[in-house]
Amino acid sequence: MVKNLTCELIGTFALTFIGAGAILTTAWTGSPGLIGIAIAHGVVLAIAVSATMNISGGHINPAVTVAMLVTGRIKSGAALGYIIAQCAGATIAGLILAAVFNQLGPGGGGEQAITGAQAIEACKLGTPNYGAAVPMGIAILVEIVLTFLLVFAVFGTAVDARAPKIGGFGIGLTVMVDILMGGPITGAAMNPARTIGTLIGGGGATSSLWSQHWVYWVAPIVGGMIAAFAYDALILKARD
Secondary structure, eight states: HHHHHHHHHHHHHHHHHHHHHHHHHHHHHHHHHHHHHHHHHHHHHHHHHHHHHHTTTOSSSHHHHHHHHHHHSSSSSHHHHHHHHHHHHHHHHHHHHHHHTTTOOSSSSTTTOOOOOHHHHHHGGGGGOOTTTTTHHHHHHHHHHHHHHHHHHIIIIIIIITTTTTEEEEEEEEHHHHHHHHHHHHHOOOHHHHHHHHHHHHHGGGGGGGGTTHHHHHHHHHHHHHHHHHHHHIIIIHHH
C-alpha cells in the first residue's frame, strides 16, 4: 500500500498545485484566464492519472475512490487510505501555494496590479466555491452532473477492459471541458480533496467557505456513484 498511497498523494498534490496555481496566477496577473485554468487542470490530471494508473489505479479523487468502492473494485480499508492520502497531497499543495503567493509583490501591470497576498484573498487560494448568485441546489446539481461525466469517463477509458489505451488523456479532457462549463458557477471541483486542500491552505482567506464545503463532498460523491452504477449495470454487465 505504501507505493499506492504515495502515488495518490503525489498525483493529487500535482492536480492541486498546478490547477489552483493557475487560478492564483490569473488573479495575480490577469492571465491565463478560464481557458488556461481549464487546460492546466486537464493536462496535469491527464499526466497524474497516466503516471499512477498502473500502480494505484490513478484515482486522484475521493469521488473516484468511492465509485470504485461501491462497485467492489477496492476494499474499504484501502479506500480510506486513498482518501486520506489524496486530501494530504492536496493540503500540502495548498499550504505551499499560500507560502509562495504570500511572498509575491504586485503582479500584472498598470494601476490594477495586486500582490500575491491580495490574489489569495481575491480567489480564495483557488478554492472552488459558489457565490450569492448561485442557489445551493443549483450548485449541488452542477457538481453532480460534472462529476457524473468525469467518473463515466474514468470507467469508459480506464476501467472497461475494452477501453482505448490512452492513459489519462480522456479523463483529463473531461475535467477540462467540465471546468469550461462549470468553473464560473461552482468552480467545477468534482473532487473533494482538491477543494479541501486549498480550503485549509487558504486559512483566513477561505474561512467563509467552510459553510458550503459539504456540497463539495456530497455532490461529487453522489455524481460519481451514479456514474459507476450506471456504467456497471447498463454497459459492463449488459455486455456480459
